């Protein structure tokens with residue numbers, strides 16, 4: 001099998017350290033050899049993930065890859081970003097699995113957890129022996145999660161949780177859920193284990209997007225957890241928002257991976273497909289579209305790389321991540337739509353990847369802060385005024 005070569009018009013590979021390229025290439029091979037042969041089968045199911053790959057993903061260090069200690073790979077943030085890019089070249093569902101496990105579950109335990117929580121959960125989560133999910137969104141509160149209604153009340157030495165969460169990736173397969181709930185002292189995070197009385201997860205079916213990913217609702221009815229289940233190190237929206245910054249950073253790279261897959265697919269196709277006596281690739285409109293794709297991928301790569309380097313230097317502002325997530329998902333979706341169009345009728349069947357990526361990217365545009373919400377974050381950053 002010939003190895004996938006990502007577009008690198010401005011020779012950004014020259015700016016990468018050897019270990020960054022190696023991390024990317026090992027995940028690239030995993031995706032080509034072990035994931036892509038399975039994707040069609042899983043997309044044809046309705047919300048299923050190839051769980052048999054979890055141990056292999058763990059072996060590659062994909063869970064909490066940019067965290068240190070507790071069995072985590074300790075990659076820098078550029079290597080981590082490149083890994084996310086490669087995973088999403090496979091499928092946004094594959095990247096989502098790693099993003100949730102690492103950025104939304106392991107990160108808050110690593111950053112805000114007690115030593116006991118870290119020692120109990122992080123080695124299990126990094127090795128894939130435990131799966132986690134992140135419960136912030138509720139049926140009535142998505143973009144404006146600060147209004148959430150799930151409550152946790154202190155009763156003696158226990159906390160009692162009531163409420164529901166919706167659109168939770170991996171909810172029904174998670175051994176532990178990070179549940180964000182309102183308390184007398186503001187918003188707090190709780191580690192809620194699978195199997196507790198009153199805690200139930202139900203999968204959401206009929207998704208056109210992220211079909212190879214499990215998305216669930218969580219129901220909490222008088223669920224009792226101990227004091228040790230509370231994340232001690234954070235309160236207020238800073239907790240979930242700081243996790244989201246981690247995951248959004250990975251998405252900024254990941255979306256480029258999906259765009260690269262579409263560009264690669266349609267470039268090959270256009271060279272071979274004959275229309276009106278010649279290759280599609282020799283038509284002016286086709287070339288204009290391919291040029292648009294390569295230009296936007298290249299600009300996106302520069303954006304992601306710079307944001308990654310700033311993150312490694314500890315100089316990242318969350319508004320930079322907003323720009324990278326917003327822009328790179330937006331261009332990836334436009335590239336996927338163009339690629340699907342250039343594939344003609346063939347583009348609507350799942351022998352080709354572009355439409356699958358296009359449908360996935362609709363979710364990626366919505367979750368982890370919608371395109372509008374990131375626009376508003378940047379608007380406030382520029383003007384100092386919160387738009388109503």
Ligand SMILES: Cc1cc2nc3c(=O)[nH]c(=O)nc-3n(C[C@H](O)[C@H](O)[C@H](O)COP(=O)(O)OP(=O)(O)OC[C@H]3O[C@@H](n4cnc5c(N)ncnc54)[C@H](O)[C@@H]3O)c2cc1C
Pocket residue numbers: 100133134135136137139140141142143144166167168169170209210215363366367368369370371372373388
């Ligand atoms: C497949 C999938 C997986 C997900 N996984 C998770 C998960 O693991 N954990 C989790 O907690 N959540 C998860 N989510 C939820 C996701 O984060 C929310 O869907 C997202 O935050 C948007 O919220 P909403 O769907 O309620 O849309 P809404 O907030 O209702 O937004 C609807 C529309 O209104 C726009 N809008 C909102 N506010 C404004 C405003 N002030 N001005 C202008 N326009 C505005 C939005 O941009 C959007 O276009 C997932 C979602 C999906 C689809």
